[in-house]
Amino acid sequence: MNLKENRKILILLVFLILLFMSLIFYLSYFTIFVAGDLKDHPANRRDSMQESAIKRGSILDRSGEVLVYSEGEEYKYERHYVYPVIYSHVIGYSNKVSGKSGIESKYNKYLLGQNGSQTVKAIKAFFDRSIEPKTGDNVVLTTHTGLQQKSRDLLHKTGESGAIVAMNPKTGEILSMVSYPDFNSQTIDKDSAAIVEQNKGAFYNRATQSLFPPGSTFKIVTAASILETGTNQNYKDTGEESAGGHPIKNAGQKIYGDVNLNSAFTYSVNTYFASKAMDIGANDFGKVAEKFMFNKKIDFDLNTNVSKFDYASWDKQALASAGIGQGDVLSTPLEMCMVTSAIANGGNIMQPYLVGSIMSPNGKVIYQREPEILSNATSEENANIIKDMMVNVVNKGSGKTANIRRAQIAGKTGTAQKSIQGGTNDAWFVGFAPADDPQICVAVVIQNVQDYGSKVAAPIAAEVIDYALRNME
Numbered sequence: 001m002n003l004k005e006n007r008k009i010l011i012l013l014v015f016l017i018l019l020f021m022s023l024i025f026y027l028s029y030f031t032i033f034v035a036g037d038l039k040d041h042p043a044n045r046r047d048s049m050q051e052s053a054i055k056r057g058s059i060l061d062r063s064g065e066v067l068v069y070s071e072g073e074e075y076k077y078e079r080h081y082v083y084p085v086i087y088s089h090v091i092g093y094s095n096k097v098s099g100k101s102g103i104e105s106k107y108n109k110y111l112l113g114q115n116g117s118q119t120v121k122a123i124k125a126f127f128d129r130s131i132e133p134k135t136g137d138n139v140v141l142t143t144h145t146g147l148q149q150k151s152r153d154l155l156h157k158t159g160e161s162g163a164i165v166a167m168n169p170k171t172g173e174i175l176s177m178v179s180y181p182d183f184n185s186q187t188i189d190k191d192s193a194a195i196v197e198q199n200k201g202a203f204y205n206r207a208t209q210s211l212f213p214p215g216s217t218f219k220i221v222t223a224a225s226i227l228e229t230g231t232n233q234n235y236k237d238t239g240e241e242s243a244g245g246h247p248i249k250n251a252g253q254k255i256y257g258d259v260n261l262n263s264a265f266t267y268s269v270n271t272y273f274a275s276k277a278m279d280i281g282a283n284d285f286g287k288v289a290e291k292f293m294f295n296k297k298i299d300f301d302l303n304t305n306v307s308k309f310d311y312a313s314w315d316k317q318a319l320a321s322a323g324i325g326q327g328d329v330l331s332t333p334l335e336m337c338m339v340t341s342a343i344a345n346g347g348n349i350m351q352p353y354l355v356g357s358i359m360s361p362n363g364k365v366i367y368q369r370e371p372e373i374l375s376n377a378t379s380e381e382n383a384n385i386i387k388d389m390m391v392n393v394v395n396k397g398s399g400k401t402a403n404i405r406r407a408q409i410a411g412k413t414g415t416a417q418k419s420i421q422g423g424t425n426d427a428w429f430v431g432f433a434p435a436d437d438p439q440i441c442v443a444v445v446i447q448n449v450q451d452y453g454s455k456v457a458a459p460i461a462a463e464v465i466d467y468a469l470r471n472m473e
Contacts, residue, residue, distance in 0.1 A: 057136030084186035089205040093185040142173035155180040162446040163206040169341035171371040172350030179206040211330035215414030218325030225288040227382040233261040241271035243320030265389040266397040277323025286311035301354040307335040337443035340430040342377040344438035402458040407434040413453040429457035
């Protein structure tokens with residue numbers, strides 16, 4: 001064999017080696033970096049087949065009560081919802097026909113035992129095909145089921161659309177969250193067509209996704225802006241404040257004369273807050289509102305909409321309207337609960353959360369949520385000033401209907417008109433208790449009612465707070 005033939009064999013050998021190395025490299029790259037994306041692709045039916053082989057993890061409340069569980073045998077597991085209505089917007093549903101929503105969707109990989117690095121899992125699976133989780137992890141919520149049921153019952157009793165959010169202002173734990181109308185998670189396949197046909201928004205979580213004008217509850221933010229900017233707190237009310245063409249008047253056409261921040265807040269004097277908003281100016285007002293998390297995306301366990309305070313191009317009319325929570329100001333109930341929690345918690349808004357921990361099937365804690373400060377909305381001094389004013393609202397102002405014997409509630413009513421010409425209102429109340437050591441804060445909104453927040457929303461909030469203080473540790 002001559003040198004020329006040896007060279008040909010060597011070239012062929014190198015070519016074959018490179019070919020095999022390219023194949024190994026491609027398969028390794030595909031398995032480690034691409035397989036995860038293909039696995040999660042909606043057109044991949046193999047994923048649903050794998051899911052059906054896994055016993056989905058349970059979902060529990062803060063006391064350990066099982067809210068959702070799976071039973072049956074491999075490929076024939078059935079999902080059972082113990083409270084299919086009151087938790088419909090929080091937990092959602094998981095089934096082959098309707099897909100997934102709520103916690104069932106957001107924590108799907110944990111519930112299937114597929115959390116963690118997909119790259120690492122792919123490497124393990126490449127070398128050991130027997131590694132495949134058969135039972136998912138258990139998700140533990142921060143909610144109190146009794147309070148969840150109470151909140152839903154109170155909403156249902158009104159017969160109107162609305163939402164209630166209750167949270168611990170010191171930790172950010174969501175204690176209850178309900179939206180009405182709601183649906184039945186257990187029978188979603190059967191009911192889905194009828195719910196869509198009724199077109200009442202039963203699938204929509206009003207607590208986190210609906211944007212409402214917050215009305216006078218927003219005066220908490222306006223009051224903080226007055227204090228933060230050192231704006232003059234005195235004002236002479238004549239019953240009307242001219243604001244760029246359309247005058248703003250007080251509820252019931254009342255005239256209060258000489259007022260300061262305390263009296264104006266207690267009796268919800270519209271003209272005062274409209275005037276002060278114009279004095280503060282758009283930029284300074286906007287900076288404070290954003291510290292209260294308006295215009296900010298909130299990292300939450302469910303889908304949320306951003307509450308809006310689009311102040312960049314506001315004129316005096318827009319500023320005056322914003323000062324009383326009307327016009328271009330829009331908020332979710334979760335956001336207004338967070339605003340209230342800032343006052344209850346010395347000026348700090350805690351990061352809100354629904355999932356407190358995640359447990360492996362054998363009881364090992366694989367994730368534990370720790371409270372963290374999301375924003376310093378205002379100083380402790382200013383928060384205490386506003387807290388005292390909110391106590392006055394409940395004791396002698398528009399929030400008297402929120403009084404309970406068990407504890408002192410600090411609160412603020414709100415009535416957002418649907419139009420300048422009148423019509424139906426969105427009735428609000430936000431508050432917390434006990435005022436001197438807050439354990440719970442609540443936001444309530446009832447849509448499309450003829451009455452005020454003091455008549456509709458405040459008594460509901462009082463019942464929610466009273467139930468929580470009687471039944472929760």
